[in-house]
Amino acid sequence: xxxxxxxxxxxxxxxxxxxxxxxxxxxxxxxxxxxxxxxxxxxxxxxxxxxxxxxxxxxxxxxxxxxxxxxxxxxxxxxxxxxxxxxxxxxxxxxxxxxxxxxxxxxxxxxxxxxxxxxxxxxxxxxxxxxxxxxxxxxxxxxxxxxxxxxxxxxxxxxxxxxxxxxxxxxxxxxxxxxxxxxxxxxxxxxxxxxxxxxxxxxxxxxxxxxxxxxxxxxxxxxxxxxxxxxxxxxxxxxxxxxxxxxxxxxxxxxxxxxxxxxxxxxxxxxxxxxxxxxxxxxxxxxxxxxxxxxxxxxxxxxxxxxxxxxxxxxxxxxxxxxxxxxx
Amino acid sequence: xxxxxxxxxxxxxxxxxxxxxxxxxxxxxxxxxxxxxxxxxxxxxxxxxxxxxxxxxxxxxxxxxxxxxxxxxxxxxxxxxxxxxxxxxxxxxxxxxxxxxxxxxxxxxxxxxxxxxxxxxxxxxxxxxxxxxxxxxxxxxxxxxxxxxxxxxxxxxxxxxxxxxxxxxxxxxxxxxxxxxxxxxxxxxxxxxxxxxxxxxxxxxxxxxxxxxxxxxxxxxxxxxxxxxxxxxxxxxxxxxxxxxxxxxxxxxxxxxxxxxxxxxxxxxxxxxxxxxxxxxxxxxxxxxxxxxxxxxxxxxxxxxxxxxxxxxxxxxxxxxxxxxxxxxxxxxxxxxxxxxxxxxxxxxxx
Numbered sequence: 001x002x003x004x005x006x007x008x009x010x011x012x013x014x015x016x017x018x019x020x021x022x023x024x025x026x027x028x029x030x031x032x033x034x035x036x037x038x039x040x041x042x043x044x045x046x047x048x049x050x051x052x053x054x055x056x057x058x059x060x061x062x063x064x065x066x067x068x069x070x071x072x073x074x075x076x077x078x079x080x081x082x083x084x085x086x087x088x089x090x091x092x093x094x095x096x097x098x099x100x101x102x103x104x105x106x107x108x109x110x111x112x113x114x115x116x117x118x119x120x121x122x123x124x125x126x127x128x129x130x131x132x133x134x135x136x137x138x139x140x141x142x143x144x145x146x147x148x149x150x151x152x153x154x155x156x157x158x159x160x161x162x163x164x165x166x167x168x169x170x171x172x173x174x175x176x177x178x179x180x181x182x183x184x185x186x187x188x189x190x191x192x193x194x195x196x197x198x199x200x201x202x203x204x205x206x207x208x209x210x211x212x213x214x215x216x217x218x219x220x221x222x223x224x225x226x227x228x229x230x231x232x233x234x235x236x237x238x239x240x241x242x243x244x245x246x247x248x249x250x251x252x253x254x255x256x257x258x259x260x261x262x263x264x265x266x267x268x269x270x271x272x273x274x275x276x277x278x279x280x281x282x283x284x285x286x287x288x289x290x291x292x293x294x295x296x297x298x299x300x301x302x303x304x305x306x307x308x309x310x311x312x313x314x315x316x317x318x319x320x321x322x323x324x325x326x327x328x
Numbered sequence: 329x330x331x332x333x334x335x336x337x338x339x340x341x342x343x344x345x346x347x348x349x350x351x352x353x354x355x356x357x358x359x360x361x362x363x364x365x366x367x368x369x370x371x372x373x374x375x376x377x378x379x380x381x382x383x384x385x386x387x388x389x390x391x392x393x394x395x396x397x398x399x400x401x402x403x404x405x406x407x408x409x410x411x412x413x414x415x416x417x418x419x420x421x422x423x424x425x426x427x428x429x430x431x432x433x434x435x436x437x438x439x440x441x442x443x444x445x446x447x448x449x450x451x452x453x454x455x456x457x458x459x460x461x462x463x464x465x466x467x468x469x470x471x472x473x474x475x476x477x478x479x480x481x482x483x484x485x486x487x488x489x490x491x492x493x494x495x496x497x498x499x500x501x502x503x504x505x506x507x508x509x510x511x512x513x514x515x516x517x518x519x520x521x522x523x524x525x526x527x528x529x530x531x532x533x534x535x536x537x538x539x540x541x542x543x544x545x546x547x548x549x550x551x552x553x554x555x556x557x558x559x560x561x562x563x564x565x566x567x568x569x570x571x572x573x574x575x576x577x578x579x580x581x582x583x584x585x586x587x588x589x590x591x592x593x594x595x596x597x598x599x600x601x602x603x604x605x606x607x608x609x610x611x612x613x614x615x616x617x618x619x620x621x622x623x624x625x626x627x628x629x630x631x632x633x634x635x636x637x638x639x640x641x642x643x644x645x646x647x648x649x650x651x652x653x654x655x656x657x658x659x660x661x662x663x664x665x666x667x668x669x670x671x672x673x674x675x676x677x678x679x
Contacts, residue, residue, distance in 0.1 A: 070523055072679065095525035102523065106515035108347060110354040115347070122343040123524045146354075166525070 010084030012170050012201040013046040013069055018078035020064050020225075038064040040225035042078070048169075051192065051202040053216035055209065055313060057323070061225035062205035063103055066174050069203065070100050083169060096124055099163030101156075103174040103205075109148030113139055113158055116147060117165065124166035137161040137191060153184025160191060170201045177211060189214055209313035221317055228320050236316045242268040242281040245311050246288060249277045250296065251304040264291045269319065281311060281319070340526060344534025348508070349541060361503070362542065363549050366496045370489060370550070373615070374558050377484035385426055385452045388416045392431030397438065397460065404459030416441075426452030481563065481646040489554045490641035491614040496546060497576045498608070498634055502601050504542070505535050506584030510597040513588075513677070522678045536581060543577050544570075563648035571651065572644060575658040576637035579665030583633070586672035608634040636660035 020039040039061045046052040054062045067073040069080060071087040071094065080087060085094050107116050114130055121127040134140040137157040142150060150158065156176060163171055173192065177185040192215055196202055206212050212219045213233045220230040229236060237243060250256070253276050261270040261280060266288040269281035282288040285308045296303055318324055352358050388411040389398050398408045411419060416428045420441065426448045430439030440456070442449040512518045521531060547569070554560035562569065587604060591597035611625075612618060612634035621629055629635055640657030643649035 072519060072523055092525060095523070100520070100523040102516055102520055104516055105520040106517065107520075108351055108517070110351045111347060115350065118338065119340075119343045119347055120524060122338050122340040123526045162520075162524075 010081065011045050012048045012050075013044060013052075013080075013082050013203060015042065015044050015069065015080045016078055018042040018044075018065065018068060018080065019076045020061070020068060020073065021076045038225055039068070039075070042222075042225070042227060044220065044227075046201065046203060048201050049196070049199055050217040051196050051204060051215050053212040053219035054203070054205040054222055055207070055212045055216075055219045055317070056205075056222035057207055057317075060222045062222055063174055064225075065222070066172055066203060066205055070098065070172050071095070072100075096166055097169045099166060099168035099171045101159045101163045101171075101173050101176055103178070105159055107147045107155070107158065107162070110146055112144050112146055113150070114143045116158060117161060120162045120165045126167065127165050128167050133161045133164060136164060136194075138187065151184075153180050153187060156180060156184065156188060157191065160188070164195070168200070170203065171195055173202060173204045175205055175207070177206070177208065185211070209317070212313055219313065221313075221320065223317075223321050229316065233313055236313060237311050240269070240281050240311055240316060240319060242266075242283040243311050244282045244285045245309050245315055246280045246282055246285060246292065247277055247305070247307045247309075248280075248292070248296075248303055249275075249305040251302045254299075254301045256295065256299070256301075260295065261292075264288055264295065271318065277305070279315070279318075281315065340530045341533045341537065344531055345537040345541070348534060348538035351508075352504075352538070352542070362496075362500060362546060366492045366550055367553050370485070370492055370554060371557065373488055374485045377488075385455045386424065387452060387456055388419055388425040388428040390416055390428060390430050393429050393438070397429065400463035401456065401459055404455075404463065406456060406459060423448070427456055429456070481561075483558075485554070485558045486560055486646055487617070487642070488615065489550065489558070489560045490645045491638050493547065493550055493573075493645075494576065494612075494634055494638040494641050495609065495614045496550065497543065497573060497637065498580045498605060500542065500546060501539060501577045501580035502584045502587070502605060504539060504584075505581050506588040506601060507594065507597055508535070509585070509588040510591045510594055513591075513679075514593055518678045528678075532585070536578070539577055539581060540574075543573055547573055560645075562645050564644035564653070565650045568644045568649060568651045568654050569641070572637065572640040572654040572657060575654075575661050575665075576633070576640070579633050579637075579661035579668075582665035582667075582669030582672065585676065586668040589672045589675035590677055608632055611635070613638050631660065633661045633664040 018039050019037070019041055022036045022038055042061075042065060044052075044065075054065060056062050064073065068075045069082070071080075071091060082094055083097060087094060111119070113134070117130050117133055121130070128136075130143075131140070134143055137160060139154060139157055139161065142154060147155065147158065160171075160173070160176065163173075171192075176192070177188050180188070189211070192202055192204070196215075202215070204212075204215060216233060218230065218232050219236065220227045221236070222228070229239070231239070255272065255276070256278070258270050258272070261267060261278070264280075266282050266284040267280050268283060271279045273279070280288065280292070289308070293303070314324065352362075384405060384407050386407040386409065387401065388409050390411060390413065398410075401408050409419070409425060411425070411428065416425075419425045420428055420443070423446070426442065426446070428441040430441050432438050438460070440453050442453050444450055509518070512521075518531075522528070551560075551562060555562075583604065587600045588597055591600060609615075611621065611629050612632050613629075614634070618629045618635055618638075619626075630639075636657035640654045643653040643657075647653070
């Protein structure tokens with residue numbers, strides 16, 4: 001057997017010119033009827049040991065992208081390399097080196113936690129002992145419980161334990177915290193951070209900016225199957241030109257014209273959303289705020305709502321696309 | 329604290345088989361369909377068609393028929409009921425009487441009123457005529473002697489039990505593999521397994537092994553029940569029974585994989601299963617002999633895998649056939665199962 005060593009100098013994940021085209025029925029490669037381009041020319045390079053986030057609204061092509069990276073879907077065009085190996089040549093070796101938590105997997109309801117882990121362990125030549133896995137994901141007390149009796153957060157942690165069974169180099173998490181309560185979400189974040197601290201690489205998709213900001217060393221913002229911005233969360237926010245946001249609304253739904261707002265001191269951007277809330281990106285709230293209040297009272301209007309906060313990745317996304325992440 | 333059992337690596341096929349068996353054992357509904365349902369059917373049909381000796385012939389007698397005719401019939405073991413015209417018509421149509429005696433016409437001949445399309449009516453006419461002619465003094469010119477035999481395996485329940493076993497093996501493979509695979513696809517479990525370094529064929533081996541464990545239990549439960557409740561005895565070779573049962577299950581497992589290869593939800597696969605199985609329930613001689621279908625249909629009926637399975641099971645269980653007797657049915661099922669399996673694997677979608 002020809003050796004296909006994973007080259008430590010190669011990035012954890014790299015892909016070039018990735019495209020995926022579905023026809024209208026969602027079946028790949030069935031004629032040219034109303035083709036849908038899910039991934040439209042995507043280049044990525046994910047370094048070893050980093051946590052990389054694909055951030056974007058539903059339908060942006062995040063899941064299609066990770067499933068191509070995971071070797072579950074065939075790309076319509078483009079190359080994928082993981083750990084210096086390719087799916088075509090090294091599928092079996094690669095499968096043993098990655099761990100996958102799909103967006104949704106309903107594990108067998110009538111199997112116990114331990115039985116599910118035993119099943120997944122049997123697929124790997126070397127695997128982490130069940131007791132260690134249970135401790136990793138804090139399910140030791142639930143080891144004998146049926147999957148069907150677990151809470152949403154516990155199920156998700158079990159899904160991640162299944163991904164960690166083979167002690168992978170790369171962990172793929174597709175929207176790992178969607179639909180979870182805040183406490184379960186934090187538990188999962190801690191789990192991911194521990195994996196990365198131990199030297200693992202994480203590829204994460206999410207539409208929660210907070211999650212991306214908390215976990216990711218770098219993020220790629222994806223919209224309509226393309227990367228529209230890439231960098232560390234701090235870099236992306238710095239790219240707005242201002243680190244703060246003032247959101248306000250006028251009583252009675254009155255509006256202030258955009259040029260007037262942009263003329264205020266320290267204001268670098270202004271955005272009016274459909275619900276009448278105006279968001280200003282500002283470099284120095286201490287200078288912008290008194291000016292804004294003066295402008296509003298000068299017009300004889302009153303502020304119905306006023307809020308200042310730090311800029312987030314959500315603001316980056318809205319600035320780039322004019323839409324909110326959760327609008328889809 | 330290195331627990332030895334913690335670090336042994338069981339074979340994936342063993343784990344996949346265990347997964348299937350655990351799910352089955354922990355799902356009470358499945359246990360009913362596998363074991364309870366065939367037993368209930370055999371109880372119901374066994375009771376409905378139990379052989380308690382022939383029912384006596386019942387005739388209706390219209391006003392105007394001589395009383396000595398009725399008396400002669402009663403002496404000859406025929407049940408007689410006095411009926412008026414309207415009642416006679418109803419009872420005849422309902423089959424409560426097999427024949428109605430009408431008063432003699434102008435020629436003095438007694439009237440036999442019956443529907444010759446009904447076998448019990450023709451039997452009734454023969455019995456009544458025989459009794460009346462003898463009572464009137466007929467002497468049979470040729471002496472005859474009845475030799476009564478009680479052949480094993482001639483009752484309806486003997487015919488039914490192998491049919492139920494065949495039906496159960498078919499349903500077990502189709503639902504137990506086809507439906508389960510589609511369910512795993514719906515739950516994205518197939519996709520998740522594909523994302524792990526599992527060899528695809530191991531999933532199918534696991535399903536097949538789980539069936540191999542269940543089939544003997546299914547067979548033994550039904551056969552022991554049939555023996556205890558209805559005294560149905562296995563006449564042939566146990567090896568032949570094992571071979572035909574395995575071949576049948578394997579054949580339907582192949583068809584199950586084909587049926588399940590593309591279906592994206594359990595409604596679709598249920599519909600497809602019924603499309604495949606319902607015609608065979610009717611045509612393949614589960615509940616009645618497929619020989620009743622007209623001659624031009626026989627080649628098609630005999631080519632069906634369930635017909636082959638039922639015929640093979642009857643050959644072994646009733647007729648006492650050995651391995652030689654099940655070669656032909658196994659060949660028929662092998663073709664169905666093999667072609668379906670190859671095509672099913674080619675079409676199979678994991679996502």
